[in-house]
Amino acid sequence: xxxxxxxxxxxxxxxxxxxxxxxxxxxxxxxxxxxxxxxxxxxxxxxxxxxxxxx
Numbered sequence: 001x002x003x004x005x006x007x008x009x010x011x012x013x014x015x016x017x018x019x020x021x022x023x024x025x026x027x028x029x030x031x032x033x034x035x036x037x038x039x040x041x042x043x044x045x046x047x048x049x050x051x052x053x054x055x
Contacts, residue, residue, distance in 0.1 A: 029055045
């Protein structure tokens with residue numbers, strides 16, 4: 001299976017959901033599952049907003 005050369009762009013709605021879920025105490029695994037994203041990607045985007053996620 002060929003891997004995508006370019007990662008999927010984050011939409012404003014996805015970022016807003018990530019921020020809302022993190023405020024509610026959701027961990028990186030839960031957020032990644034809700035957004036259908038990789039955990040590492042969720043942690044990277046959260047980190048760009050200064051948010052440290054658990055798990």
